[in-house]
Amino acid sequence: MSSNAYQLLALAARALFLFWGALIVLRAAFNLLAQHRARKRLLRLLPDAGMVGEMRDVESNQAYPLPREGVLGSGRGCDIRLKGLRRRQVNFAYVDGKGILLTPCHRRTDTQLDGEPLRRSAYALHGAILQVGGYTLRIRLFAGLNVPHPAQYQEHWQPAYDDELYAPDETQMQNPYAAYMPWAQAVWPREEGEDAPVFNYAPAPQPMPSQPPQHVYAPPPQQAYMQPSQEEEYPAPLPAPDSGEPFLPEQEQAPAPFDAPRRHRRSDRRREV
Amino acid sequence: MNIALKAKKEKRKKTSQRLLTGTVMLFVFCGFLLLFLQAPSPRTALMMAAVPLGVWAVNTFVPKLFPMDGLLLGLINFLCALGILVQYRYNPARGIAQCLNYSAGLIAMIACTVAVRHIKNWKLLMLPIMAGCCALMALPLIFRAASAGKGATAWVEFGSFRMQPSEIVKIAYLFVLAYFLSRRRVLFSMVFTGLMLGFLVLQRDLGTAAIYGATALVMLYAATSSLLLIGSILGAGVAAVSVLYMLFKNSFFLTVQNRINNWLDPFATYDQLGGGYQIVQSLIAMANGGWWGTGLGLGNAQVIPEFSTDFIFSAVMNEFGLVFSLLVLCVFALIVLRSADIALRSTSAFHAMLALGCAALLAVQTFIIIGGVTKMIPMTGVTVPFLSYGGTSLVSCMGVMGMVQGVASRNERILQEDQQLAEDSEEDMP
Numbered sequence: 001m002s003s004n005a006y007q008l009l010a011l012a013a014r015a016l017f018l019f020w021g022a023l024i025v026l027r028a029a030f031n032l033l034a035q036h037r038a039r040k041r042l043l044r045l046l047p048d049a050g051m052v053g054e055m056r057d058v059e060s061n062q063a064y065p066l067p068r069e070g071v072l073g074s075g076r077g078c079d080i081r082l083k084g085l086r087r088r089q090v091n092f093a094y095v096d097g098k099g100i101l102l103t104p105c106h107r108r109t110d111t112q113l114d115g116e117p118l119r120r121s122a123y124a125l126h127g128a129i130l131q132v133g134g135y136t137l138r139i140r141l142f143a144g145l146n147v148p149h150p151a152q153y154q155e156h157w158q159p160a161y162d163d164e165l166y167a168p169d170e171t172q173m174q175n176p177y178a179a180y181m182p183w184a185q186a187v188w189p190r191e192e193g194e195d196a197p198v199f200n201y202a203p204a205p206q207p208m209p210s211q212p213p214q215h216v217y218a219p220p221p222q223q224a225y226m227q228p229s230q231e232e233e234y235p236a237p238l239p240a241p242d243s244g245e246p247f248l249p250e251q252e253q254a255p256a257p258f259d260a261p262r263r264h265r266r267s268d269r270r271r272e273v
Numbered sequence: 274m275n276i277a278l279k280a281k282k283e284k285r286k287k288t289s290q291r292l293l294t295g296t297v298m299l300f301v302f303c304g305f306l307l308l309f310l311q312a313p314s315p316r317t318a319l320m321m322a323a324v325p326l327g328v329w330a331v332n333t334f335v336p337k338l339f340p341m342d343g344l345l346l347g348l349i350n351f352l353c354a355l356g357i358l359v360q361y362r363y364n365p366a367r368g369i370a371q372c373l374n375y376s377a378g379l380i381a382m383i384a385c386t387v388a389v390r391h392i393k394n395w396k397l398l399m400l401p402i403m404a405g406c407c408a409l410m411a412l413p414l415i416f417r418a419a420s421a422g423k424g425a426t427a428w429v430e431f432g433s434f435r436m437q438p439s440e441i442v443k444i445a446y447l448f449v450l451a452y453f454l455s456r457r458r459v460l461f462s463m464v465f466t467g468l469m470l471g472f473l474v475l476q477r478d479l480g481t482a483a484i485y486g487a488t489a490l491v492m493l494y495a496a497t498s499s500l501l502l503i504g505s506i507l508g509a510g511v512a513a514v515s516v517l518y519m520l521f522k523n524s525f526f527l528t529v530q531n532r533i534n535n536w537l538d539p540f541a542t543y544d545q546l547g548g549g550y551q552i553v554q555s556l557i558a559m560a561n562g563g564w565w566g567t568g569l570g571l572g573n574a575q576v577i578p579e580f581s582t583d584f585i586f587s588a589v590m591n592e593f594g595l596v597f598s599l600l601v602l603c604v605f606a607l608i609v610l611r612s613a614d615i616a617l618r619s620t621s622a623f624h625a626m627l628a629l630g631c632a633a634l635l636a637v638q639t640f641i642i643i644g645g646v647t648k649m650i651p652m653t654g655v656t657v658p659f660l661s662y663g664g665t666s667l668v669s670c671m672g673v674m675g676m677v678q679g680v681a682s683r684n685e686r687i688l689q690e691d692q693q694l695a696e697d698s699e700e701d702m703p
Binding site for chain 1: 282286289290292293296297299300303304307310311344347348351457498565566568569570571593594596597600601603604607610611614618620621622687688691692694695697
């Protein structure tokens with residue numbers, strides 16, 4: 001192509017390049033805006049998007065939405081702000097498959113999780129009670145989240161034990177699990193002269209802690225999940241051979257039905273109206 | 274949500290992205306067609322087919338294999354394709370090399386996306402990353418690589434392979450800052466930033482030091498929302514630089530002093546070695562381009578010594594004109610906006626800080642180089658993201674964008690999970 005012809009073509013192509021450049025920018029800008037609006041509409045339909053549950057003040061019944069990650073305190077940047085607390089009191093983060101990881105921001109703190117002082121990181125499940133400052137907050141997680149059910153931990157739960165081995169009586173020597181597993185007698189029938197089977201003695205059943213008032217739901221002590229590394233130290237409970245129900249000692253009742261809150265929907269608002 | 278409505282929205286989104294991809298492909302194809310008509314060669318014909326096809330393939334298949342933000346990817350590809358076109362127009366060998374750099378950058382982007390999306394325990398990685406940062410930053414000081422005459426000693430040479438460690442460290446630096454700032458370790462973040470700035474000052478790479486410092490300030494403000502802290506740091510920084518400048522005015526900071534003089538009056542030092550020749554030529558090239566440009570293949574930006582790296586924006590402005598250059602700036606602005614939007618959507622502090630840091634880094638780098646080229650601020654040796662020639666620069670910029678893509682895909686996954694949970698909950702309701 002001759003130089004002059006090319007020059008004409010290149011000069012004409014400038015307009016084309018400019019048009020395409022403008023088209024790219026406009027398309028991208030409109031695309032960005034449209035996606036932004038679509039997302040806003042979607043979030044309007046899902047007001048709980050990004051949240052994993054709520055913290056409910058037991059006394060005032062006030063609910064605070066619980067994001068996946070954040071800080072509880074009185075500071076301006078906190079995700080859950082409560083007056084009277086330190087600027088940053090507790091960090092929380094949802095960990096898939098484990099629960100809400102609570103980490104105190106200060107070493108000296110009066111924060112308690114299920115009655116235990118929160119001195120290091122600990123996992124809280126649905127129904128856990130967090131006492132912080134003058135507040136008593138109940139953690140409620142949405143249904144459908146991948147978190148362990150409190151009852152799963154209850155199977156591993158052992159009563160408080162003060163390092164003294166329980167001296168079993170004669171009956172329990174014959175079947176140390178008798179108090180826990182009445183059916184075990186059928187599994188291991190004893191005959192005269194037969195050596196007693198070797199059992200790892202379970203600690204003595206201790207009286208349950210005083211029950212909270214009926215209007216406040218407090219889960220049973222959950223020592224095991226507060227210290228996840230200790231889970232493996234306890235033997236897994238044996239399943240009952242004849243009944244399909246999970247084994248639970250008599251004194252340890254399963255918690256109330258899993259009353260996890262439902263996510264809100266737009267139809268909820270319509271009903272309210 | 275209604276399945277039909279969801280499918281319709283998805284279709285509309287895909288159509289919109291396809292149109293964007295199609296426009297970019299047309300743009301690049303016509304650019305190479307013009308170059309082919311100017312000087313027909315099989316190589317140009319190959320590029321004419323390969324680059325648009327590459328743009329299409331990346332925009333179509335990569336988001337399917339690795340969940341990514343299609344809009345962000347489309348805009349990045351447009352800038353990269355423009356860079357390849359301009360490089361090829363002035364030096365075909367560099368254009369082809371830039372294609373290879375783009376491939377390496379794409380791998381870096383995918384790697385960063387996958388890392389951000391899947392790695393959960395960053396705590397274990399922090400120590401090795403920080404040690405790696407320090408080792409890489411110390412390399413140029415040990416090797417004292419070439420380019421002593423150009424002011425900075427930020428390069429390392431291994432045979433024919435050259436790299437700028439501070440560009441690679443950018444990615445790791447953002448990870449470290451985001452991790453510690455998301456955990457409110459402000460002091461540690463400041464110490465680490467000070468260490469990195471110290472390395473960069475010793476390398477006399479003040480442009481990169483400015484990028485690192487400004488990015489850290491933006492992230493620090495986002496983490497603490499304390500203007501007092503930012504003001505104190507800025508004040509202390511200015512005081513420290515002033516004292517250092519007064520102390521080492523005639524030795525260490527001679528290059529800086531020259532650059533400031535060149536910025537104040539480039540025509541006065543036009544004919545001196547290390548004077549304002551580049552800036553003057555850049556200004557002339559931009560003025561020559563005018564509003565609409567000289568036309569592709571008709572410009573003369575090659576008179577600028579570093580036209581393919583630091584002054585690539587002048588070359589674009591020369592041939593495509595001021596209006597088109599403003600559109601390119603709009604594309605940068607859209608990328609930054611999109612990244613900031615992704616940061617705001619994030620549900621985790623670490624990922625939000627990461628995406629925000631990436632957006633800030635890109636914005637600061639673009640401002641510093643384009644401000645320098647247009648004589649708004651003193652010129653520093655920084656590349657224009659995605660446009661400039663250079664493997665390390667392109668790899669690091671695409672890696673940074675990969676981090677944003679990772680955060681975007683994570684946000685999308687969490688939103689989908691929330692949506693699914695809400696739908697399941699709705700089905701369970703009596």
